Amino acid sequence: MSDISIALAQDHKGMVWDLLLYIPTVGALASMAAKLWYGGDQNLTYVLSFLASFFFIVGANRILKTRLMLLPSAPVSLEVSKQNIRLTLRNGGHIDLVKDQRFYSDYSGRSFGLSGLDGSGKRLQFVFHKGQFSDAAQYQAAQETLRGNFK
Secondary structure, three states, X not given: OOOEEEEOOOOHHHXXXXXXXXXXXXXXXXXXXXXXXXXXXXXXXXXXXXXXXXXXXXXXXXXXXXXXXXXXXXXEEEEEOOOOEEXXXXXXXXXXXXXXXXXXXXOOOOEEEEEEEOOOOOEEEEEEEHHHOOOHHHHHHHHHHHXXXXX
């Protein structure tokens, strides 16, 4: 197995798909909550308001961290070697996943996840999307290298 180093890029196409998913969902939940609030059913309004807030936060985090890589804790490069996985963050920091590393691929083949313990024993998780890689060959090489690490 060879070492691999990959610089990640923003995934604008994936961001559009996420916006098309989260905006109508949050809008529908918020509008149903408003309708029920003025209709007199406040208990269900609280549940729908919570769900709207939850989906808004999840969607914002997904878009800002994994798609656009704007948050300081967003990985901007990935280095895989036999010993560890090193991620360079947007804020300039580095994270080494040195223990209990796990690779998770999805069934559609459009993203994969990594988890593991850093040097201090803290469990960390990261999601990488196909659009963050410069081309499909680089995405495939990253997956094959990571799969090779976990055999």
